[in-house]
Amino acid sequence: MKNILFVVGLFICSPLFAQKTGSLTLQFHNKVGTEEVVLNDKKYTNALGESFNITFLQYYVSNLRLLRKDGSAYVVPQDESYFLIRQQHPESQKITLNNVPKGDYVGMSFVIGVDSLRSASEVSKRKGCLDVGGDGKDMYWAWNSGYIFVKMEGTSAQIPLTGNRKEPIFLYHIGLFGGMGDKKTLNNIKVASLNFGKEKVKIKADKNVALGITTDVSKLFTGTTNVSFAANPTVMAGPYSAKIADNYASMFSYEGIQK
Numbered sequence: 168m169k170n171i172l173f174v175v176g177l178f179i180c181s182p183l184f185a186q187k188t189g190s191l192t193l194q195f196h197n198k199v200g201t202e203e204v205v206l207n208d209k210k211y212t213n214a215l216g217e218s219f220n221i222t223f224l225q226y227y228v229s230n231l232r233l234l235r236k237d238g239s240a241y242v243v244p245q246d247e248s249y250f251l252i253r254q255q256h257p258e259s260q261k262i263t264l265n266n267v268p269k270g271d272y273v274g275m276s277f278v279i280g281v282d283s284l285r286s287a288s289e290v291s292k293r294k295g296c297l298d299v300g301g302d303g304k305d306m307y308w309a310w311n312s313g314y315i316f317v318k319m320e321g322t323s324a325q326i327p328l329t330g331n332r333k334e335p336i337f338l339y340h341i342g343l344f345g346g347m348g349d350k351k352t353l354n355n356i357k358v359a360s361l362n363f364g365k366e367k368v369k370i371k372a373d374k375n376v377a378l379g380i381t382t383d384v385s386k387l388f389t390g391t392t393n394v395s396f397a398a399n400p401t402v403m404a405g406p407y408s409a410k411i412a413d414n415y416a417s418m419f420s421y422e423g424i425q426k
Contacts, residue, residue: 187372188266191233194377194425195252195260197224199385204254214389217396219337223320224254224384225306227296228359229285230278233267233368241268249281251296251306252382269370274362279415280316282356283344308342308404315342316355317415319387323396337400339387341408341415352404355412359419366423379422386418387411 197204199211204221212218228250231243243264253259285293293299297314299307306315319339326335345354361380368376388394392410394402402408 187269189269189370189372190263190265190375191267191368191370192261192263192375192377194379195228195262195382196379196422197252197254197260197382197384200383204384206254211385213385213396214393215395217323217325219321219323219396221254221319221321221384223318226252226317226382227280227306227314228252228262228277229281231264232276233264233272234274234276235270236273241272245285249285249295249297251302263375267370269372272363272368272370274360276358276360279357279359279419280342280355281314281344283354286313286344308340313342313344313352315340316357316412317341317387319384323400325395325397326400327397332400335400337396338403339411340403341387341411343404343408353406353409355408357412357416359416361419361421363421368424377425379425381420381422383418383420384415387415390414390417 199221202209202211204224206224207220207222210218210220230245230248233241233243235241247264250262251259252262281297285297290299293303296302298304299309303314306318307313308315317339318341319337321337322335323337324335326332326337328335341355343353343355345356346352368378370376388396388411391413394411394414399407402411
């Protein structure tokens, strides 16, 4: 009897019975409307007719889920599910998810920013792009114990030089996950949901599929609320940050399978 159990166990643990997986690469293309983001020199115009350029752009995506037609999902393991997309570093705009179970997928979702559990976790749980002493150091509010989800900086000639403002600079640093304990804050965590439409994404064993995703960063200041650089040049942890977060909740769109 023991021999029979041993043989059965051998078959169950055999590679023949192991779940077959492939990989999925996501290429993020940062744009302002239909125009590519070019730092520093390129001029754009917002919905209110204000001209601007972008000098700095970064944002987190996390907690990725790949959705099947039957409603089930493949959830990327938590410790492998945090990415910081940096306009300054093109290599960061391409991320690869490994060990994705083979099958057909019809959509995906992800958090724009960092979830509250990881934001409040001990430092040992926040490595890689979440390391506040390393890759994540310019995406964290030490005074607020939380990550900046989306960070955009630039200039606009329409920003008045008043008070201590010597340059027409705008700073949009949007975060806040709800706070911890008695220290409650706004909760600006948003979830992006992308539908692949009629195009099923087929993951095959030991194969890679590449998808394109557009990030229209003009949505930070265009949408439910049209944001004026002149009226709101600095937005961080105040109540107005919720309006910008509501705007950028729709800034991602699916481009299609890429060769």
